[in-house]
Amino acid sequence: xxxxxxxxxxxxxxxxxxxxxxxxxxxxxxxxxxxxxxxxxxxxxxxxxxxxxxxxxxxxxxxxxxxxxxxxxxxxxxxxxxxxxxxxxxxxxxxxxxxxxxxxxxxxxxxxxxxxxxxxxxxxxxxxxxxxxxxxxxxxxxxxxxxxxxxxxxxxxxxxxxxxxxxxxxxxxxxxxxxxxxxxxxxxxxxxxxxxxxxxxxxxxxx
Numbered sequence: 360x361x362x363x364x365x366x367x368x369x370x371x372x373x374x375x376x377x378x379x380x381x382x383x384x385x386x387x388x389x390x391x392x393x394x395x396x397x398x399x400x401x402x403x404x405x406x407x408x409x410x411x412x413x414x415x416x417x418x419x420x421x422x423x424x425x426x427x428x429x430x431x432x433x434x435x436x437x438x439x440x441x442x443x444x445x446x447x448x449x450x451x452x453x454x455x456x457x458x459x460x461x462x463x464x465x466x467x468x469x470x471x472x473x474x475x476x477x478x479x480x481x482x483x484x485x486x487x488x489x490x491x492x493x494x495x496x497x498x499x500x501x502x503x504x505x506x507x508x509x510x511x512x513x514x515x516x517x518x519x520x521x522x523x524x525x526x527x528x529x530x531x532x533x534x535x536x537x538x539x540x541x542x543x544x545x546x547x548x549x550x551x552x553x554x555x556x557x558x559x560x561x562x563x564x565x566x
Contacts, residue, residue, distance in 0.1 A: 360385065360388070360390060360394075360398075362381055362384055362385045362388065362390065362399070363385070363390075363394070363395070363398040363399040363402070364399075365377075365381045365399075366378060366381045366382060366385065366395065366399030366400060366403065366431060367398075367399050367400075367402040367403035367406070368403065369381055369403070369427060370399070370400060370403025370404060370407070370424055370427050370428050370431070371403050371406050371407055371410075371424060372424075372427075373420065373423030373424045373426070373427045374427055375426055375427040375429075375430035376430075377427075378400070378427045378428065378430045378431040379430045379431060379433070379434055381399070381431075382395055382399070382400075382430075382431040382434040382435060383434055385399070386434070386435070386438070392435040392438040392439050393439065395431070395434075395435050396431075396432070396435060396439070396475070397475070399431065400428045400431045400432060400473070401473060401474060401475050403424070403427075403428065404424065404425070404428050404470070404473030404474065405473075405474065407420070407421055407424045407425075407473070408421075408470055408473065408474070408553075408554045408557060409554070411470075411552070411553065411554050412552065412554035412555070418462070418466060421466060421469070421470070421553070422466070422469065424473075425469035425470070425472075425473060428472075428473050429472075432472075447474070447475040447476045447477075447561075447564070448476055448477070448499075448500045448501065448560070448564045449476070449477045449478075449479065449497065449498070449499040449500060449501075450471050450476050450477070450478050450479070450499055450500070450501045450502070450503055450560055451478075451479045451481065451490065451493055451494065451497065451499040451501070451502045451503070451527075452464060452467060452468055452471075452478060452479070452480055452481065452502070452503035452504075452505065453480065453481030453482060453483070453485035453489075453490065453503075453504065453505070454482070454483040454484065454485060454504075454505045454506065454507075455484075455485060455504055455505065455506050455511050455512075455514040455515055455518060456484055456485060456486045456487065456511065456514045456518075457484060457508070457510065457511040457514055458483060458484065458505075458506050458507060458508050458511035458514075459483045459484055460483065460505070460506075460507035460508070460533075461482070461483050461505075463505055463507065463532065463533060463534070463553070464480070464483075464503075464505040465480075466553040467503060467505070467532070467550070467553045467556045468480050469553075470553040470554060470556065470557050471556065471557055471560060473557075474557045474560075474561075476557075476560060479493060479497055479499060481493060487514065487517050487518040487520075487521045487522075488521070490502060490504075490518050490521070490522065491521050491522060491525070494522060494525050494527055495525070499527060500527065500528065500563070500564055501527065501528050501529075501530060501560050501563050501564065502518075502522060502527050502528070502529045502530070503529075503530045503531070503532070503550075503556065503560075504518055504519075504529065504530070504531045504532075504546075505531075505532055505533045506531075506533040506535070506536060507533050507534050507535070508535070509535045512533075512535060512536065512540065515531050515536075515544055515546070516544040519544055519545050519546060523545070528547040528548070528563040528564075528566070529545075529546050529547050529548075530546065530547060530548040530549070530550055530556065530559050530560065530563060531544075531546045531548075531549055531550075532549065532550040532551065532552075532555075532556060536549065537549070547563055548562065548563055
């Protein structure tokens with residue numbers, strides 16, 4: 360449907376008003392809510408994700424596009440069943456204990472949501488015990504740990520130690536984090552940026 364393309368283009372441009380209008384029109388024309396999400400909203404965010412990875416757009420543009428996507432999600436979400444919303448899997452994310460930085464984490468959350476994942480965001484300064492508690496309750500497939508301070512990276516290690524007895528994959532990221540550090544502490548994946556985090560989540564779920 361042409362309207363799906365219009366939705367995707369409006370997401371790429373970050374035009375929340377148009378995304379909302381097109382999503383409403385698509386529903387009136389009989390489009391399935393899941394098709395609006397996959398072929399319109401997510402298709403648009405996938406393009407934004409690639410542009411971000413290639414340095415063609417930057418954080419502000421991604422945030423504007425993500426807001427536009429959410430405007431469309433607000434239209435179709437009430438019509439989607441829980442199972443349809445959780446098709447791709449669940450990712451639990453948070454900034455580790457002692458660290459209050461959240462811009463990178465928020466960007467990862469938006470990109471994951473834009474790619475069709477259900478995301479549980481625990482916020483900042485999250486203790487290892489809290490990650491474990493929510494893993495037990497919500498049973499996500501992937502846990503994402505973020506840190507911006509070298510002094511809090513050690514809490515990634517202690518969180519991974521606590522999660523070893525659970526069937527969950529752990530992905531880490533943040534400015535001081537490296538692949539070498541990820542290997543040292545036993546993380547399943549390292550994502551240098553938000554677009555890579557979406558790719559890595561997909562790989563972890565497929566493995």
